[in-house]
Amino acid sequence: MTRTPLADVACSIARATDLFGDAWTALIMRDVLAGVTRFDELVHDLGISRKVLAAKLSRLIDEGVLVRESYRERPAREHYRATEKGRELYPVLLALMSWGDRWYAGEAGPPARIHHLDCAHDTTPVTACAHCGEALTADNTTQLPGPGGRVGPGTRVLGPLIASRAVQLPGARD
Amino acid sequence: MTRTPLADVACSIARATDLFGDAWTALIMRDVLAGVTRFDELVHDLGISRKVLAAKLSRLIDEGVLVRESYRERPAREHYRATEKGRELYPVLLALMSWGDRWYAGEAGPPARIHHLDCAHDTTPVTACAHCGEALTADNTTQLPGPGGRVGPGTRVLGPLIASRAVQLPGARD
DNA sequence: CTACTCAGGTTCCCTTAGGGAACTTGAGTC
DNA sequence: GACTCAAGTTCCCTAAGGGAACCTGAGTAG
Structure with a gap:
């Protein structure tokens, strides 16, 4: 298949899409930013194949979006945390979520609410x-x-x- | 490959990603919103394969994000325009672009500027x-x-x- | 001390989406 | 009559994603 490489293109949307333009990266970042940070947790939460998750995490680490950290020795346990570069993807997630809420939420309303801690209101971005x-x-x-x-x-x-x-x-x- | 279907998942990011989570949709929407609306124009501007472009456009029309319109009879010529649902993807593009600008722009600075017509300033979202x-x-x-x-x-x-x-x-x- | 579990992957095979070039169709135009 | 142009469609090939099984190092129940 050899996806067309977009990272070297003079367009910031293309550069971002080269990393972010796949089925899983947005959802992985959503989970990691929400506190779902362990390999098996991500597998179960997302329903992603272990192989693909390993590949995505590896790519996200190469890009400096995630870091792999040990959170316990004996037995050795690792998890993934967002770097500053990763946390700054949050507005992209908010924009996607906002659009999905507006166009795909059913009668019941959106599946989740954003709560702004600083002003203590449920909000929309x-x-x-x-x-x-x-x-x-x-x-x-x-x-x-x-x-x-x-x-x-x-x-x-x-x-x-x-x-x-x-x-x-x-x-x-x- | 059979990508895991995400549209029926109770998460607006997943629903948006089901449509938007691929290598080309963001760039197609960028182009259409910027005025690159004809099939061949998109092929040349993006470097996308004609087959894949036809499939993406068809999907975007099914989703109500784009409409196919005739802009000239004799010879019949068609182009693609964003619906309201499509235009509301613009904040997602801005968020991606803003992130790409911040993390991938080289010494020279970002490849493009956003100009806000209402306040007449170059701006960042x-x-x-x-x-x-x-x-x-x-x-x-x-x-x-x-x-x-x-x-x-x-x-x-x-x-x-x-x-x-x-x-x-x-x-x-x- | 043997069996079992758990976390975090890796390996395998299979299917299919994407790349890319060639072909098609309908209309104009030199 | 040959050529161009727009807008796709068809073909073959490769590699990415799905999914299940396997692996490895460490703890732990009996």
Whole structure:
């Protein structure tokens, strides 16, 4: 199958997708961040095959998203913890969860609630502008080429059409 | 291979991942939302195989994320547009992009900038609490069982460990 | 001291999704 | 009549995922 490698592409979504774009990584990170950190716990909680879990964990460690730690000697017991890079995937999980809640929750409502400890409210996440705090949507934003858009000889350029269009477009509004 | 089906699982991340958890869906949605909407344009921009693109587009249409529209008769030409459900995936893309920018942008900086039309600033997205506007992180939130957590006989329960832990945990803070 | 369990994997075989190139179809156009 | 273009579809091949069995080191019940 040899999945097309996306890590070397000049697009941060592609780079993130190269790691995150599979059936299990999001769920593994959800579990690890929620405290399900042991190999067998993950196998049972997710229903993932042991082989695939071992491969994913190994990849996530290589990427610096997880670390393998011993939490007990004699008998030796290991578990997995999120690094800072791993914990910063949390907004991605929130965005996925929020979308799933909105479009797939049945009559009963969403399966889980997010509780914000600092303000002590059950809440929903909003993807907001760091400047003005307003919600960012496909309609009120546009993408422009950034400083890292000029790439060296080893880097494949993904999205020349986007790059050229972004400048031409009056804006993403219809 | 027969990927484990996740759509019927009582977890919104799993439901979203069933559709979104592959190498291409995020990039297809990025392109469609940015105005790259024609079949051949997508093939050339993404480097995706025509076969796989056709399958993904078909799935995205079945899910109500995209619609296929004619934009010219004689010769008949079709393109793909995001529905509301599709446009609401934008925060997921922003979260992925933001994470990729933070952890994979080289010296040169990120490959693209987000421009917020309403406040006319280049910006970064923040995943914020809808109540108080503060940033939500793995540290300052906890997940609690929601109303849709009770599931019928046809629904597989994913994450009983989480469900039981969420109640016990004093909070996600270390 | 032998048998059993448990955690954390690894090995094996099998199926199937993805890569990639070639082919198809319907319409325009040189 | 030959060529191009858009939008797929068909073909073959490889490798990734599923799943069950196996392995290994350490504790522990009888």
